[in-house]
Amino acid sequence: MLTQAAAKRWDVVVVGAGPAGTLTARGIAQTGASVLLVERAAFPRYKVCGCCLNPRSIELLGTAGLGSLLKEAGATPLHGVTIAAGGRRSAVALPAGFALSRQVFDAALVEAAIKTGVDFLPQTPAKLEPSTNADHRLVTFRQGSQETVVEARFVVDASGLGGKLAADLADEVSPNSRIGAGVMIDHAEDDYPPGIIHMACGKDGYVGLVRVEAGRLDVATAFDPAAVKEAGGLGPLAVRILAEAGFPAVAGLEDMPWKGTPFLTRRRESLAEERVFRIGDAAGYVEPFTGEGMAWALASAVSVVPILQRGLSGDTNGLAGEWVRAYQRQVARRQMICRWTSRVLRRPRLTKLLVRFLALAPGLAGPVLRGMHRR
Numbered sequence: 061m062l063t064q065a066a067a068k069r070w071d072v073v074v075v076g077a078g079p080a081g082t083l084t085a086r087g088i089a090q091t092g093a094s095v096l097l098v099e100r101a102a103f104p105r106y107k108v109c110g111c112c113l114n115p116r117s118i119e120l121l122g123t124a125g126l127g128s129l130l131k132e133a134g135a136t137p138l139h140g141v142t143i144a145a146g147g148r149r150s151a152v153a154l155p156a157g158f159a160l161s162r163q164v165f166d167a168a169l170v171e172a173a174i175k176t177g178v179d180f181l182p183q184t185p186a187k188l189e190p191s192t193n194a195d196h197r198l199v200t201f202r203q204g205s206q207e208t209v210v211e212a213r214f215v216v217d218a219s220g221l222g223g224k225l226a227a228d229l230a231d232e233v234s235p236n237s238r239i240g241a242g243v244m245i246d247h248a249e250d251d252y253p254p255g256i257i258h259m260a261c262g263k264d265g266y267v268g269l270v271r272v273e274a275g276r277l278d279v280a281t282a283f284d285p286a287a288v289k290e291a292g293g294l295g296p297l298a299v300r301i302l303a304e305a306g307f308p309a310v311a312g313l314e315d316m317p318w319k320g321t322p323f324l325t326r327r328r329e330s331l332a333e334e335r336v337f338r339i340g341d342a343a344g345y346v347e348p349f350t351g352e353g354m355a356w357a358l359a360s361a362v363s364v365v366p367i368l369q370r371g372l373s374g375d376t377n378g379l380a381g382e383w384v385r386a387y388q389r390q391v392a393r394r395q396m397i398c399r400w401t402s403r404v405l406r407r408p409r410l411t412k413l414l415v416r417f418l419a420l421a422p423g424l425a426g427p428v429l430r431g432m433h434r435r
């Protein structure tokens with residue numbers, strides 16, 4: 061397949077088979093373009109994520125003609141969130157949502173993309189070569205010791221959080237940024253019922269637990285890196301935060317095969333360059349408490365497709381600027397609520413007060429949730 065990939069000039073090469081890359085690949089292939097989707101991991105793959113799809117994600121999937129994908133994949137419907145801090149808890153009703161593991165969700169999206177004619181190349185790390193030609197870009201693909209250079213009229217960088225598609229890509233990492241971590245538990249006791257997002261908040265970070273398909277328990281966290289060191293690892297800190305918040309212990313959590321992420325809150329200096337567009341987490345991310353990352357990824361995919369289409373028609377004037385404006389409109393502005401929430405969560409007394417307040421008046425969470433979920 062590597063030799064076949066190099067034998068032709070692709071209209072679009074999309075790097076990264078997360079929701080951003082796969083929905084873009086599918087969208088542009090539907091317009092008749094030749095599209096190669098390349099992914100460094102073997103698929104399906106585990107990804108650290110809270111696995112919760114909010115109403116905006118559901119709506120974006122519906123608009124893309126994938127409205128039945130979540131139910132068909134066995135996603136668990138969500139109806140509420142329980143937030144705990146310092147031994148206090150509050151339960152807030154959620155507008156419709158679903159929980160689905162990223163193994164299953166991302167693989168279902170890839171399958172849908174392949175059905176529209178996208179060529180998919182897993183287990184193939186890609187590297188963008190410096191621009192040398194005005195009408196195409198070169199991307200190097202690697203499989204084991206074999207390397208091949210592929211030509212594309214446009215490249216979409218959907219390589220995720222801290223993705224380094226090009227060696228000289230700069231990231232502005234927020235000074236107080238937390239790191240993410242997660243683990244998927246195939247068999248866990250019944251303390252955490254399905255349909256509810258369980259969020260334990262502490263001064264050193266937060267731990268989210270949710271049942272996904274087949275009753276598996278997804279655990280996803282954001283931690284202060286110094287606290288991880290002090291606690292002796294990701295597992296011990298998760299155990300401590302759950303206990304301090306007053307949530308039940310999860311058997312064996314401390315010693316599970318945790319996976320960490322790079323720093324979470326970051327902004328990409330350049331969202332576009334000559335014939336390259338950065339989308340999803342590769343464009344920037346804000347820590348995950350409000351659980352909107354997949355909606356941002358899907359929204360950026362939907363917004364970049366018409367820009368690619370214009371480029372493929374031969375009109376390449378001002379494409380980069382157009383993408384920056386579309387990204388600001390569709391994603392960056394929406395990240396504001398998330399930024400403010402993460403600031404509140406760094407103040408333990410304020411967090412406790414808020415949890416108490418929500419316990420007394422859960423309806424007051426409504427305006428914030430609506431703001432996060434509006435189109």
Ligand SMILES: Cc1cc2nc3c(=O)[nH]c(=O)nc-3n(C[C@H](O)[C@H](O)[C@H](O)COP(=O)(O)OP(=O)(O)OC[C@H]3O[C@@H](n4cnc5c(N)ncnc54)[C@H](O)[C@@H]3O)c2cc1C
Pocket residue numbers: 075076077078079080081098099100101107108109110111112113114184185186187218219220221223224225240241242280281282321324339340341342348351352353354355357
């Ligand atoms: C702890 C945590 C909890 C979260 N909880 C939620 C939640 O509940 N709900 C929600 O909506 N969002 C959540 N998010 C955010 C969500 O996971 C991301 O926003 C989303 O995955 C972004 O999608 P993406 O397609 O941009 O990137 P990704 O899903 O990260 O996909 C990028 C892909 O690119 C591949 N790749 C990277 N480099 C290369 C390369 N050089 N060559 C080839 N392939 C490459 C990677 O292997 C990966 O598969 C959470 C994030 C974290 C860290």
